[in-house]
Amino acid sequence: MRTWNYRVIELVTPMNARSRAMDVYRAIHEVHYESDGRPVAYSATPATIGWDPSEGEDAPFAILDQMRTALAKPVLTAQDFQSNGGDLEVTEDVPIQERTVPRRTT
Numbered sequence: 001m002r003t004w005n006y007r008v009i010e011l012v013t014p015m016n017a018r019s020r021a022m023d024v025y026r027a028i029h030e031v032h033y034e035s036d037g038r039p040v041a042y043s044a045t046p047a048t049i050g051w052d053p054s055e056g057e058d059a060p061f062a063i064l065d066q067m068r069t070a071l072a073k074p075v076l077t078a079q080d081f082q083s084n085g086g087d088l089e090v091t092e093d094v095p096i097q098e099r100t101v102p103r104r105t106t
Contacts, residue, residue, distance in 0.1 A: 006047055006070040007031040009041070010077050017066050026075060039080050 006028050011024040027046035031039050047067065051059035 001035055002032050002040070003035075004030050004032045006067050007042075007073060008070055008075045009042055010075050012078075026072050031076065039076060042076075042081060 008025060008026050009029050009031070010026045013025070015022050029045075030043040030047055032041040034040050049060055049063050049067075051063065
């Protein structure tokens, strides 16, 4: 079974014809892992903060906490996602387990 969390990924854009340089940037993405803990896929677009109102008022805070945790972990690169066949898997349609929203204390 795959699991997921948010992680910072460092990506490199193709060579810019005008500047003749590659641009490097970092963003928070959803990262999916095999049962052995290997990262195997990440979302095609960076993560956004969106939630169903039925999740309650604390939902956005839980998402932000998960993203804050990602900032403290090592940065991943595209090379970290190479599978046994050498193919990079970029996906947005891997089923995601339900997240639990902890209650915020004031």
